[in-house]
Amino acid sequence: MIQTVKADGRAEYEFFERMRSRSRETKNNVAEAVEKIIEAVRVRGDEAVREYTMKFDRRCPETFEVGREIINDALTAADPDFVSALLNAQENIAAFHQRQKTQSFLDPRKNGIILGQRVRGLHRVGLYVPGGTAAYPSSVLMNAIPAKIAGVGELVMVTPPGPDGRPNPDILVAAAICGVDRVFLMGGAQAVAALAHGTESVPRCDKIVGPGNIFVATAKRLLYGTVDIDMIAGPSEILIIADDSANPKYLAADLMGQAEHDRMASAVLLTTSGRLVEQTKAELARQIGRLERREIIEASLADFGAIVLCESETQMVALANELAPEHLEVQVADPMRLLGALDNAGSVFLGEYTPEPLGDYYAGPNHVLPTGGTARFFSPLGVDSFVKRSAFLYYPREAMAEAAPDILTIAAREGLSAHANAVKVRLEDE
Amino acid sequence: MIQTVKADGRAEYEFFERMRSRSRETKNNVAEAVEKIIEAVRVRGDEAVREYTMKFDRRCPETFEVGREIINDALTAADPDFVSALLNAQENIAAFHQRQKTQSFLDPRKNGIILGQRVRGLHRVGLYVPGGTAAYPSSVLMNAIPAKIAGVGELVMVTPPGPDGRPNPDILVAAAICGVDRVFLMGGAQAVAALAHGTESVPRCDKIVGPGNIFVATAKRLLYGTVDIDMIAGPSEILIIADDSANPKYLAADLMGQAEHDRMASAVLLTTSGRLVEQTKAELARQIGRLERREIIEASLADFGAIVLCESETQMVALANELAPEHLEVQVADPMRLLGALDNAGSVFLGEYTPEPLGDYYAGPNHVLPTGGTARFFSPLGVDSFVKRSAFLYYPREAMAEAAPDILTIAAREGLSAHANAVKVRLEDE
Numbered sequence: 001m002i003q004t005v006k007a008d009g010r011a012e013y014e015f016f017e018r019m020r021s022r023s024r025e026t027k028n029n030v031a032e033a034v035e036k037i038i039e040a041v042r043v044r045g046d047e048a049v050r051e052y053t054m055k056f057d058r059r060c061p062e063t064f065e066v067g068r069e070i071i072n073d074a075l076t077a078a079d080p081d082f083v084s085a086l087l088n089a090q091e092n093i094a095a096f097h098q099r100q101k102t103q104s105f106l107d108p109r110k111n112g113i114i115l116g117q118r119v120r121g122l123h124r125v126g127l128y129v130p131g132g133t134a135a136y137p138s139s140v141l142m143n144a145i146p147a148k149i150a151g152v153g154e155l156v157m158v159t160p161p162g163p164d165g166r167p168n169p170d171i172l173v174a175a176a177i178c179g180v181d182r183v184f185l186m187g188g189a190q191a192v193a194a195l196a197h198g199t200e201s202v203p204r205c206d207k208i209v210g211p212g213n214i215f216v217a218t219a220k221r222l223l224y225g226t227v228d229i230d231m232i233a234g235p236s237e238i239l240i241i242a243d244d245s246a247n248p249k250y251l252a253a254d255l256m257g258q259a260e261h262d263r264m265a266s267a268v269l270l271t272t273s274g275r276l277v278e279q280t281k282a283e284l285a286r287q288i289g290r291l292e293r294r295e296i297i298e299a300s301l302a303d304f305g306a307i308v309l310c311e312s313e314t315q316m317v318a319l320a321n322e323l324a325p326e327h328l329e330v331q332v333a334d335p336m337r338l339l340g341a342l343d344n345a346g347s348v349f350l351g352e353y354t355p356e357p358l359g360d361y362y363a364g365p366n367h368v369l370p371t372g373g374t375a376r377f378f379s380p381l382g383v384d385s386f387v388k389r390s391a392f393l394y395y396p397r398e399a400m401a402e403a404a405p406d407i408l409t410i411a412a413r414e415g416l417s418a419h420a421n422a423v424k425v426r427l428e429d430e
Numbered sequence: 431m432i433q434t435v436k437a438d439g440r441a442e443y444e445f446f447e448r449m450r451s452r453s454r455e456t457k458n459n460v461a462e463a464v465e466k467i468i469e470a471v472r473v474r475g476d477e478a479v480r481e482y483t484m485k486f487d488r489r490c491p492e493t494f495e496v497g498r499e500i501i502n503d504a505l506t507a508a509d510p511d512f513v514s515a516l517l518n519a520q521e522n523i524a525a526f527h528q529r530q531k532t533q534s535f536l537d538p539r540k541n542g543i544i545l546g547q548r549v550r551g552l553h554r555v556g557l558y559v560p561g562g563t564a565a566y567p568s569s570v571l572m573n574a575i576p577a578k579i580a581g582v583g584e585l586v587m588v589t590p591p592g593p594d595g596r597p598n599p600d601i602l603v604a605a606a607i608c609g610v611d612r613v614f615l616m617g618g619a620q621a622v623a624a625l626a627h628g629t630e631s632v633p634r635c636d637k638i639v640g641p642g643n644i645f646v647a648t649a650k651r652l653l654y655g656t657v658d659i660d661m662i663a664g665p666s667e668i669l670i671i672a673d674d675s676a677n678p679k680y681l682a683a684d685l686m687g688q689a690e691h692d693r694m695a696s697a698v699l700l701t702t703s704g705r706l707v708e709q710t711k712a713e714l715a716r717q718i719g720r721l722e723r724r725e726i727i728e729a730s731l732a733d734f735g736a737i738v739l740c741e742s743e744t745q746m747v748a749l750a751n752e753l754a755p756e757h758l759e760v761q762v763a764d765p766m767r768l769l770g771a772l773d774n775a776g777s778v779f780l781g782e783y784t785p786e787p788l789g790d791y792y793a794g795p796n797h798v799l800p801t802g803g804t805a806r807f808f809s810p811l812g813v814d815s816f817v818k819r820s821a822f823l824y825y826p827r828e829a830m831a832e833a834a835p836d837i838l839t840i841a842a843r844e845g846l847s848a849h850a851n852a853v854k855v856r857l858e859d860e
Contacts, residue, residue, distance in 0.1 A: 082843055085836035096545055096821075099535050107529060107794075114766075114780075115526055115794050122807055123773065136844050170843055206807040225662070228807035232655070247859075253852040260848035287855070292847040336544075339822060343553065348822040350544075353830040355852040358823065361840045362833055364537075364545050365821030377552055377636040377658035379819035389809035391526075391795030392769060392778040393788065400783040403792055406515035410791045413512055413600055414566050417722040418690035422683040422785040425717070429679075 001298050002255070002284060002305040004277055007270075007315060012308050016323055019266050019304055020373055022235050034189045034218045041193035046200045052190035059165045064201045066167055066183040074172035082170070086177050089362045090141055096364030097146045100383040111399035116392050121151025122228075124203060125386060126195030127180065128210035128220075129171050131160040131187055137174035138360060142367045142381065143209050143230075144178035150386035155180050156205060158195060160187020192219035196227045207386070209368075230381055234372035235264035237304075238356060239325035239345075241316045241338070244273040246331040247352055251276065252283030254329060254355055259300035260293040266304035268323070270316045277307050317341045324375040327356050346375045401427060431728055432685070432714060432735040434707055437700075437745060442738050446753055449696050449734055450803055452665050464619045464648045471623035476630045482620040489595045494631045496597055496613040504602035512600070516607050519792045520571055526794030527576045530813040541829035546822050551581025552658075554633060555816060556625030557610065558640035558650075559601050561590040561617055567604035568790060572797045572811065573639050573660075574608035580816035585610050586635060588625060590617020622649035626657045637816070639798075660811055664802035665694035667734075668786060669755035669775075671746045671768070674703040676761040677782055681706065682713030684759060684785055689730035690723040696734035698753070700746045707737050747771045754805040757786050774805045831857060 005011045040048035046064070053060040075083065106116040127143050129135065140157070147155050157180045159171055167185055175183055184202055186194065192212075198204030208220055209230040220229045238258035242251055255267040269280060284301070288294055310316045317338060320328060324344035332338065335350040342348060346369030347359050360367045370378035395403070404423050411420040435441045470478035476494070483490040505513065536546040557573050559565065570587070577585050587610045589601055597615055605613055614632055616624065622642075626649075628634030638650055639660040650659045668688035672681055685697040699710060714731070718724055740746045747768060750758060754774035762768065765780040772778060776799030777789050790797045798811035825833070834853050841850040 081835075081839050085839040088833075088836050089840065096537065099537060100547065102532060105529050107526065113793070117530065117795070118769075120773070133845060138840060138844065225804065228804075249855050249859075250852070253848070253855045257846075257848045257852040260846060287851060290847075291851060292845070297848060336824065339548075343550070344818075345820050348820060350822060350824040351826075353827045353856060354823055354825045355830075355856065357837055357841060357846075357849040357852050358825055358830065358833065359821075360849065361837050363543070363823045363825065365547070365823055374655065374658075375818070375820065377818055379817075380821055382819065384814065384819075387809075388774075388805070388807055389812065389814075390775050390778060390805065391789075391810055392780060393784055393793045393795055394766065394780040395784045395788055395793065396781075397783045400785075400788065403788065405511075406518050407787055407791050409511050409515040410519065410568060411787060414568065415563060415722070416687075416690060416787075417720075418683070418686045418727060419787040419790065421717060421721060422680070422687040422787050425679050425683045426783060426785065429677075 002281065002301045002307060005306050005308045007308050007310045007319065012319060015306050019237070022264050022266065022304065022372070030214055030218050031222065034215055034222060037189040038193040038219060038222060041190055041199065042197045049186055049190045049194050049199060052188065053186055056188050057161055059161065061161060061165065061185045064184045064186055066172070066185055071172045071176050071183060074169040075176040078169065078173045083173060086137060086141065086174060089138070090145060090177055092362055092364040093141055093145045094149065097149050097383050100146070101149060102384070111402065112396040113399045114394040117389055118392065119387050119389050121153060122206045122386055122388060124154045124156060124205045125152045126205035126208045127155060127157045128192060128208060128212050128216055129157055129159040130212055131162055131168060134211070135168040135171050137170045138367065139211060140171060140174035140180070141178055144175070144180055146366065146381060146383045147386045148179055150383045152386050154182070154203070156195065156203060157183045158186050158191040159183065160191070161185050189215045189219035192216055192223065196223040209381070209385070230368065230385060231370065231378060233368070235266065236261045237266040237325050237371060238268070238327040238329065239320055239323055240269045240329040240331060241320060242269060242271040242273065242276055243313065243332040244275065245333045246271070246276060248276055248279035248283045250352055250355065251280045251331065252287055255301065255305060256284065256287065256291060256297050257356055258327065259297040259305060260291065263296055263299040264304065265300045267301060268305065269307045270310050270319055271307065272310050272312060272316065274309060277309055280307060320345065324373045326369045326371045326375065327359070329356060344375045346370050346380055432711065432731045432737060435736050435738045437738050437740045437749065442749060445736050449667070452694050452696065452734060452802070460644055460648050461652065464645055464652060467619040468623040468649060468652060471620055471629065472627040479616055479620045479624050479629060482618065483616055486618050487591055489591065491591060491595065491615045494614045494616055496602070496615055501602045501606050501613060504599040505606040508599065508603045513603060516567060516571065516604060519568070520575060520607055522792060522794040523571055523575045524579065527579050527813050530576070531579060532814070541832065542826040543829045544824040548820050548822065549817050551583060552636045552816055552818060554584045554586060554635045555582045556635035556638045557585060557587045558622060558638060558642050558646055559587055559589040560642050561592055561598060564641070565589070565598040565601050567600045568797065569641060570601060570604035570610070571608055574605070574610055576796065576811060576813045577816045578609055580813045582816050584612070584633070586625065586633060587613045588616050588621040589613065590621070591615050619645045619649035622646055622653065626653040639811070639815070660798065660815060661800065661808060663798070665696065666691045667696040667755050667801060668698070668757040668759065669750055669753055670699045670759040670761060671750060672699060672701040672703065672706055673743065673762040674705065675763045676701070676706060678706055678709035678713045680782055680785065681710045681761065682717055685731065685735060686714065686718065686721060686727050687786055688757065689727040689735060690721065693726055693729040694734065695730045697731060698735065699737045700740050700749055701737065702740050702743060702746065704739060707739055710737060750775065754803045756799045756801045756805065757789070759786060776800050776805045776810050
């Protein structure tokens with residue numbers, strides 16, 4: 001069910017190319033439909049949201065906002081083990097993201113010059129949380145916690161009504177724990193449009209984050225520039241580097257843990273051990289019997305899974321850097337030693353007791369990561385994602401006069417005489 | 431030539447709406463043409479670049495790369511005052527951007543857990559520098575210096591050949607001063623495509639920055655995701671807040687300094703002083719005679735310039751936050767006092783002796799700033815723009831076992847049994 005590739009400088013790249021092609025979607029008809037929805041919500045506000053909610057979700061709540069008491073009830077009614085697990089996760093995630101905070105700075109110079117940079121949380125952020133089987137409380141934590149630490153003024157969540165017309169209670173529990181300020185029961189492109197443009201009930205946001213289906217992702221893409229967005233995440237993926245010391249049981253389990261996300265997910269093992277190739281395949285066959293999402297796992301592994309037999313650790317590292325995976329597991333002896341060489345990865349899981357779900361749910365680093373090779377240049381979601389920087393400068397007259405000759409020289413070379421004039425008029429007086 | 435608006439809660443917003451409409455470009459035929467160019471360069475490399483260069487620039491250099499001796503010659507042949515001005519600017523810009531650096535961190539926890547975040551410069555960055563009248567050496571400084579401070583491995587510049595078939599020498603001087611690693615003589619969408627995909631001569635880059643015309647901007651937009659890009663900058667703009675203490679001579683000069691950029695530039699003065707409205711208009715009329723780009727200034731001020739008479743300082747601040755301008759000058763008594771209230775602006779120029787060209791060229795903060803109201807959520811170009819972050823985590827067995835119950839609880843709630851399995855197989859042994 002999973003293919004085996006022998007790295008020969010060609011076969012592995014052909015496979016990589018196929019993996020990358022996963023994310024190249026060209027659905028123009030979706031874009032057209034979504035554009036229409038966005039325009040309707042921009043012009044007609046709640047009325048349009050209501051129409052599309054009836055159309056797509058079959059029912060529409062009387063008021064979109066979910067009352068505070070409903071959120072509190074979800075929290076008190078929840079399984080205490082679940083609440084406790086989320087609280088522990090929150091503590092770890094918050095501790096890690098606290099380290100990411102950057103401070104404003106003031107930089108006084110000679111001559112009374114003052115320069116500086118302000119770093120502030122965005123005024124208002126919208127968080128999209130899918131419904132149905134993709135309603136993941138862990139996603140709420142991973143998006144909401146860094147936003148709160150960044151100092152976002154108001155965090156607004158939208159989530160579609162479930163089959164019973166109500167919000168998913170697990171999502172409300174996570175929202176309550178993270179201090180989400182307001183929750184609205186709406187989903188799809190119409191909810192994204194409401195966050196971007198504001199309606200009678202939904203306040204306009206400055207940034208929209210969170211995962212969603214093709215309509216949600218398209219709406220975010222089209223509204224980029226009207227608001228900021230997090231990223232357009234492609235299908236999820238894992239790359240595992242393993243030497244002869246690795247445990248095939250763990251390798252198989254980790255490949256399947258990634259593959260269960262969806263049919264487009266990709267799970268790849270690079271190993272220098274011929275023994276592991278065979279043993280991992282045997283473990284895949286053995287363990288799959290106990291897994292609920294067997295069909296998805298088999299489809300994903302068949303299409304986008306591979307075990308690649310490599311010649312050396314150096315080759316494994318080079319291939320990992322080339323692929324730039326979202327998740328990278330390093331199951332080799334003394335894994336920390338490779339950290340400096342692994343240039344491109346969203347999150348790196350070191351050692352055989354650090355399986356990917358630790359990072360997905362719990363350890364602290366974010367699980368919203370760059371996919372499809374974009375870890376070459378994109379970064380995980382973090383506190384930075386929820387701040388805006390702006391610079392400020394103050395020059396006293398004497399300092400300006402001292403800088404003037406240089407500025408006039410550059411302005412002259414650039415042919416901008418009105419730039420020069422703005423300095424000259426200030427030198428004329430006195 | 432400039433319109434006067436009395437802020438009445440409506441007139442100023444109508445003007446703002448018109449200003450904002452500047453940036454909504456929908457040029458589908460440009461996108462089609464550019465898509466064709468990108469695909470040709472991706473498939474045929476240098477050959478396609480050569481064809482498009484002949485077509486658009488009328489001539490094509492034999493080799494695209496500009497030799498190191500040509501760059502050095504430009505530096506030694508340059509006016510020493512110009513070189514000295516650029517060196518002084520570089521020193522200021524570097525000092526400011528040094529403050530923006532963020533460090534990797536390591537976060538060892540109890541139980542032997544190790545978490546951390548690596549922050550590294552991107553491997554290779556491409557810098558687009560326009561030719562012709564928009565060939566600004568200051569832009570080279572503002573893009574190259576933060577990239578170098580971020581630790582970018584290789585900085586590659588592209589710039590179109592001038593009418594004589596050669597690169598603009600001022601651009602080469604700036605490139606030499608900033609330590610640009612390689613320079614290629616090519617421009618337009620074909621140069622952007624070469625940076626994104628790599629060709630026989632041009633190495634593939636991870637991010638493309640720098641200003642350009644509609645073809646360059648469209649190519650960057652279309653290639654976003656294949657590479658990272660800086661931003662799609664809209665037309666430039668300034669907003670000035672002035673109270674009765676301000677000098678109308680300076681106000682007029684600063685409005686025109688912005689307006690000279692191009693016909694789509696916007697320059698707006700908010701003031702509580704009726705006297706200043708009249709005196710600034712008089713100064714505009716008086717000073718424009720001495721400016722070279724008079725026609726552009728008049729067109730820009732007529733279409734997108736305004737003097738808005740406000741009722742209070744509070745109203746000025748509220749309007750500035752609403753407009754979220756690229757450049758914000760604060761010419762009031764004790765300007766520093768307003769800094770905390772001014773939430774949305776790319777760069778804030780405090781006091782009457784801090785005209786915008788100080789920031790454009792010299793003081794230190796970046797001049798690549800969010801435009802068109804996007805300062806609500808976007809930030810200036812900076813060292814952050816040239817790094818990638820990635821997380822890493824290491825759990826020893828005992829720590830993993832301790833976290834396991836919580837992880838299994840969350841995985842169960844999310845219905846991901848293969849996630850749970852990845853933890854379970856590790857608990858089975860021993």
